[in-house]
Amino acid sequence: MPVRMKSSANIAKWKEHLLAYIFLAPAMIVFAMFLFYPMLRSVYLSLTITDPRGRVAEFVGLENFRDLFWSGQFYVNLKATLLFILLTVPTCIVWSLFLGALTHHKLRGMKVFQFIFSMPVIVSVGTGSMIWLLLFHPTAGMLNYFLSLARIPAISWLIDPKWAMFSVSLMTVWMNMGFVYIVLLSGLQNIPDEIYESAKIDGAGLIRTFLRIVLPLLSPTIFFVLVVSIINAFQAFGQIHILTKGGPVNATNVVVYQIYQDAFINYRFGIGSAQALVLFVIILILTLLQFAVLERKVHYQ
Numbered sequence: 001m002p003v004r005m006k007s008s009a010n011i012a013k014w015k016e017h018l019l020a021y022i023f024l025a026p027a028m029i030v031f032a033m034f035l036f037y038p039m040l041r042s043v044y045l046s047l048t049i050t051d052p053r054g055r056v057a058e059f060v061g062l063e064n065f066r067d068l069f070w071s072g073q074f075y076v077n078l079k080a081t082l083l084f085i086l087l088t089v090p091t092c093i094v095w096s097l098f099l100g101a102l103t104h105h106k107l108r109g110m111k112v113f114q115f116i117f118s119m120p121v122i123v124s125v126g127t128g129s130m131i132w133l134l135l136f137h138p139t140a141g142m143l144n145y146f147l148s149l150a151r152i153p154a155i156s157w158l159i160d161p162k163w164a165m166f167s168v169s170l171m172t173v174w175m176n177m178g179f180v181y182i183v184l185l186s187g188l189q190n191i192p193d194e195i196y197e198s199a200k201i202d203g204a205g206l207i208r209t210f211l212r213i214v215l216p217l218l219s220p221t222i223f224f225v226l227v228v229s230i231i232n233a234f235q236a237f238g239q240i241h242i243l244t245k246g247g248p249v250n251a252t253n254v255v256v257y258q259i260y261q262d263a264f265i266n267y268r269f270g271i272g273s274a275q276a277l278v279l280f281v282i283i284l285i286l287t288l289l290q291f292a293v294l295e296r297k298v299h300y301q
Contacts, residue, residue: 046273054267064274073250073258074275078282080165081254085233087169088176093172093225096180097218104188114185121178124239133158133243142147161251162243168252171239175271176232180225187221188214216299223298227290234283255279 035161046064051057068074096117103113112162120128135141136157144154157167199209216224237256240246246253255275263272 003062042273042276045269046277048270050267050269052267054269060270064270065278068271068274068278074255074278076250077253077255077258080250080252081234081256082177083165084169084172084231084236084254087165088172088233088236089226089229091169092173092176092180092229093184093222094206096177096225097184097222099177099181100185101214104185118178118182120175121182123175123178125175128171128175129239129242132167132174132239136167136243158244159248161249164248164251168240168243170241172233172236175239176229180229183225184218184221187218190219223290223294226294227287230286230290231283234279237270240299 011244045056049058049060049064092249099117103110103117119286123131135143137157138144138154138156141157141213143157147154155163157163162164195213195217196209199213204212236254237260240254240257241260244252246257256279259275259279260273262268262275
């Protein structure tokens with residue numbers, strides 16, 4: 001009798017596992033088609049060179065990676081990428097946190113401001129880029145019009161290499177603000193009101209309460225936003241393609257846009273795949289470093 005019960009339990013367990021794999025099968029098929037296979041294909045292409053039609057012409061091993069690391073252009077693109085991240089990620093987080101701190105109180109009319117500040121999350125990259133392309137227009141743009149009212153000379157936002165990266169970063173901060181604001185606002189609203197009341201009774205001011213109490217409690221949310229924002233910044237493409245196309249003088253030619261140019265403009269799929277794999281490794285290392293270093297300062301409740 002115990003043997004039969006054990007056999008029945010094993011059969012039920014196998015049926016349960018089989019049912020789980022059946023439910024997972026559609027998702028695994030999609031991942032295999034659109035994630036795993038393209039990744040393996042990229043690894044293979046990175047070891048080859050292709051003809052002008054994009055077909056594999058010769059297996060060259062690690063030659064593409066050697067040419068990539070010996071090329072000064074890759075480091076120029078990587079420098080532009082890091083500058084883009086430095087200009088967008090901290091600015092977007094600090095600005096969104098400031099707006100969240102102003103509007104998370106349950107006061108009359110705050111819902112309107114919360115709706116306005118979260119609106120960029122529904123705007124696509126293409127639409128947002130076209131809006132800012134009009135704002136950046138050297139003669140008809142609103143930005144230069146406001147500068148003229150203050151008697152400040154007009155700025156060539158997207159043409160001047162000194163301003164191009166700043167201009168793209170400004171548009172990116174606005175575009176990403178909606179998502180970051182919503183996440184940080186939800187984190188602020190999850191902090192109990194009793195904590196603010198206790199701090200007020202203890203005589204703590206607004207700034208001290210925010211720095212000593214709110215930020216530590218909000219650190220898990222900030223850490224999540226930081227990791228996601230850095231990964232998204234490494235993958236930024238649409239706004240750069242529409243606003244500057246990597247120019248002027250490669251001022252905004254980040255690694256992702258160079259991959260696009262090599263692979264889909266020049267049909268050099270080998271060197272493009274090599275850059276994509278290097279970029280993947282860089283993102284992976286930076287993400288692991290963030291978890292190893294910054295997560296220690298995160299205060300989970």
